[in-house]
Amino acid sequence: MKEVAEAAGVSVTTVSDALNGKGRLPQTTRDHVRTIANRLGYQPSIVARSLASGKTRNLALTVSTADASTFAFGAVDYFVQLMSSATIKALEHGYSLILSHSDADRDASPLPLDGAIVVDPVLDDPALAEFRRQKIPVVTAGRDPASENASFSVDNDHAAGTERMLDHLARAGAQRIALVSGPPVHSYIVDALQAYEGWCVRRKVAPTVSFAGYSLTEAAGYAAASDLLSGPDRPDAIYATLDRLALGVSMAAKTQGLAVPDDLLIAGLSDSRAGRQASPSLTALALDPSEIGKRAVEMLAALVENRPVAEPHVTVATKVIPRASTRRRLGSRGKRLH
Amino acid sequence: MKEVAEAAGVSVTTVSDALNGKGRLPQTTRDHVRTIANRLGYQPSIVARSLASGKTRNLALTVSTADASTFAFGAVDYFVQLMSSATIKALEHGYSLILSHSDADRDASPLPLDGAIVVDPVLDDPALAEFRRQKIPVVTAGRDPASENASFSVDNDHAAGTERMLDHLARAGAQRIALVSGPPVHSYIVDALQAYEGWCVRRKVAPTVSFAGYSLTEAAGYAAASDLLSGPDRPDAIYATLDRLALGVSMAAKTQGLAVPDDLLIAGLSDSRAGRQASPSLTALALDPSEIGKRAVEMLAALVENRPVAEPHVTVATKVIPRASTRRRLGSRGKRLH
DNA sequence: AAACCTTGAAGAAGCGCTTCTGCATCGGAT
DNA sequence: ATCCGATGCAGAAGCGCTTCTTCAAGGTTT
Numbered sequence: 001m002k003e004v005a006e007a008a009g010v011s012v013t014t015v016s017d018a019l020n021g022k023g024r025l026p027q028t029t030r031d032h033v034r035t036i037a038n039r040l041g042y043q044p045s046i047v048a049r050s051l052a053s054g055k056t057r058n059l060a061l062t063v064s065t066a067d068a069s070t071f072a073f074g075a076v077d078y079f080v081q082l083m084s085s086a087t088i089k090a091l092e093h094g095y096s097l098i099l100s101h102s103d104a105d106r107d108a109s110p111l112p113l114d115g116a117i118v119v120d121p122v123l124d125d126p127a128l129a130e131f132r133r134q135k136i137p138v139v140t141a142g143r144d145p146a147s148e149n150a151s152f153s154v155d156n157d158h159a160a161g162t163e164r165m166l167d168h169l170a171r172a173g174a175q176r177i178a179l180v181s182g183p184p185v186h187s188y189i190v191d192a193l194q195a196y197e198g199w200c201v202r203r204k205v206a207p208t209v210s211f212a213g214y215s216l217t218e219a220a221g222y223a224a225a226s227d228l229l230s231g232p233d234r235p236d237a238i239y240a241t242l243d244r245l246a247l248g249v250s251m252a253a254k255t256q257g258l259a260v261p262d263d264l265l266i267a268g269l270s271d272s273r274a275g276r277q278a279s280p281s282l283t284a285l286a287l288d289p290s291e292i293g294k295r296a297v298e299m300l301a302a303l304v305e306n307r308p309v310a311e312p313h314v315t316v317a318t319k320v321i322p323r324a325s326t327r328r329r330l331g332s333r334g335k336r337l338h
Numbered sequence: 339m340k341e342v343a344e345a346a347g348v349s350v351t352t353v354s355d356a357l358n359g360k361g362r363l364p365q366t367t368r369d370h371v372r373t374i375a376n377r378l379g380y381q382p383s384i385v386a387r388s389l390a391s392g393k394t395r396n397l398a399l400t401v402s403t404a405d406a407s408t409f410a411f412g413a414v415d416y417f418v419q420l421m422s423s424a425t426i427k428a429l430e431h432g433y434s435l436i437l438s439h440s441d442a443d444r445d446a447s448p449l450p451l452d453g454a455i456v457v458d459p460v461l462d463d464p465a466l467a468e469f470r471r472q473k474i475p476v477v478t479a480g481r482d483p484a485s486e487n488a489s490f491s492v493d494n495d496h497a498a499g500t501e502r503m504l505d506h507l508a509r510a511g512a513q514r515i516a517l518v519s520g521p522p523v524h525s526y527i528v529d530a531l532q533a534y535e536g537w538c539v540r541r542k543v544a545p546t547v548s549f550a551g552y553s554l555t556e557a558a559g560y561a562a563a564s565d566l567l568s569g570p571d572r573p574d575a576i577y578a579t580l581d582r583l584a585l586g587v588s589m590a591a592k593t594q595g596l597a598v599p600d601d602l603l604i605a606g607l608s609d610s611r612a613g614r615q616a617s618p619s620l621t622a623l624a625l626d627p628s629e630i631g632k633r634a635v636e637m638l639a640a641l642v643e644n645r646p647v648a649e650p651h652v653t654v655a656t657k658v659i660p661r662a663s664t665r666r667r668l669g670s671r672g673k674r675l676h
Numbered sequence: 677a678a679a680c681c682t683t684g685a686a687g688a689a690g691c692g693c694t695t696c697t698g699c700a701t702c703g704g705a706t
Numbered sequence: 707a708t709c710c711g712a713t714g715c716a717g718a719a720g721c722g723c724t725t726c727t728t729c730a731a732g733g734t735t736t
């Protein structure tokens with residue numbers, strides 16, 4: 001930088017201002033400095049810049065899961081979409097988005113951050129706690145299950161979405177809708193559970209919930225559904241709180257010789273390619289993860305730059321996507337509803 | 339840090355030395371400082387540390403491809419394995435391994451690096467050029483096609499491996515072995531091509547090469563093989579320079595009603611899960627990407643730390659893994675060889 | 677013509693560390 | 707008793723930027 005200053009016949013201050021568009025300099029000076037700078041192939045030191053400015057222009061996107069080992073980030077469409085849109089939005093705002101798993105940070109020296117997005121924080125989330133300790137601005141995608149409105153958040157309207165999905169199932173002829181749920185460690189699962197129970201109370205039916213283990217895989221859904229389907233009072237519809245669980249439910253139905261949707265309706269939370277391509281294709285509550293990612297980054301950028309944040313808790317609408325797995329029944333059981 | 343120094347009743351120098359295991363300090367002082375430091379929850383600023391030391395402890399792993407858009411990093415077993423082992427080795431040496439695609443760097447401000455591994459550099463690789471310009475130490479996995487021994491490298495013995503594979507095919511009864519090759523922009527492809535041609539000359543047979551386009555997918559292999567198989571003088575064995583190409587060859591054979599291995603032997607460069615699980619399972623030249631990744635990181639670490647590098651050009655052995663797709667023929671054609 | 681504002685740019689003080697150098701003190705060796 | 711090499715630690719100079727402050731020169735206003 002000093003060399004550029006000398007070559008341009010100005011001070012380092014002027015070089016800095018010219019290159020960063022700050023200060024009160026006429027355009028001619030700026031252009032001159034810029035010309036010299038890239039003639040010399042000057043590359044500013046990001047490290048020095050960060051130290052001096054106190055900003056790193058890095059944001060983290062961390063995914064929290066109760067059980068890290070069994071979790072494959074890329075296996076869930078939701079995260080991939082959220083991540084993609086967040087990365088793009090971050091770039092637009094001049095930030096780099098760094099991916100990390102909440103467990104991964106422990107080993108490596110964490111990169112210096114200006115802010116972080118925590119996706120689906122769990123109860124007593126370690127990453128969340130660490131960010132707060134370091135006073136790093138955080139936006140959560142989904143809410144902190146511990147302290148509802150403690151942090152800025154972007155979330156889906158899971159309660160409303162769940163009810164709409166249950167209504168959809170009922171309309172399709174379901175009379176006993178069971179819930180296959182992950183462990184209630186994420187806010188979205190808590191929301192879904194409560195909405196389900198409230199819905200059941202209002203409809204005056206008994207809720208039936210089967211919990212999958214911490215590994216939210218097809219196998220977990222398969223196991224949870226097998227229990228439900230082989231027991232007494234077999235449900236005629238199952239709503240699963242994750243697409244992969246729903247896929248597992250579908251497999252369980254197949255194993256038990258149940259036809260979908262004729263003997264069992266199946267729907268899942270969160271749309272995914274796998275669900276779309278499954279046979280039968282699965283009805284899903286679409287969450288619009290791209291929108292979540294974008295809004296989270298925008299909010300975080302405002303936070304980091306000390307700009308006012310319009311809405312500390314943004315809600316993104318969900319949408320029921322009806323597919324073959326909940327096609328309206330034409331037989332006797334469907335008619336009995338009316 | 340100043341606070342820690344005051345709380346411990348020592349100078350900042352001593353704090354720095356104690357925490358980093360440098361200087362001439364008795365263990366008691368070190369322990370004392372450390373105790374105080376984490377009582378105060380002191381976290382050193384990585385940025386300041388980097389600026390002062392001139393080191394970032396970051397290494398990059400960049401994958402070069404001639405055509406970025408059509409390339410899915412995670413779709414190739416080879417890269418995933420290489421990356422995993424490299425990450426672990428890097429961590430052992432106290433470095434973070436940052437993944438990047440050579441094109442991705444252009445937009446974002448690149449993270450400051452101590453060194454970089456360029457996987458399969460292409461001809462006039464932009465990432466390689468940029469690292470050299472910035473005088474960042476580089477180790478290539480595969481060699482720079484432009485200037486053979488310009489940079490430190492870790493590579494497979496592709497020439498020897500290709501010959502062994504061709505021998506294997508010949509022993510299995512092949513008489514006309516064709517090559518399905520990617521574009522010769524990577525050293526490994528150039529190596530394979532040359533070895534193939536040399537082998538043909540020695541065996542006094544005419545070489546037959548079909549080039550796939552820049553997208554090294556199953557579709558590309560399918561197209562390249564379809565040409566070969568529908569033309570005159572149909573080959574009775576095909577060696578493809580990438581597992582995904584080989585999978586495409588297999589599909590092409592199936593389409594044309596050719597049985598593998600009875601009518602056509604198929605082998606591919608680079609072992610992969612997909613090839614193992616294909617039907618028939620594909621014979622492959624295993625490249626041991628884990629070893630490549632490890633050795634590359636070790637070499638790079640030595641380079642970065644100004645330690646002497648024992649071998650500037652490491653070679654990792656390849657191994658023919660015979661599978662169903664090249665099972666020895668028992669019929670007449672196999673016997674004709676002798 | 678005096679007082680004031682604007683414009684263009686330089687000076688200098690850090691940001692929070694590392695590291696080189698210096699300087700006591702103390703225990704042996706002579 | 708003297709000298710010398712360890713040993714234990716502090717001072718201070720940066721690393722390469724940003725940014726706050728200052729300041730001169732020129733242009734306006736009354």
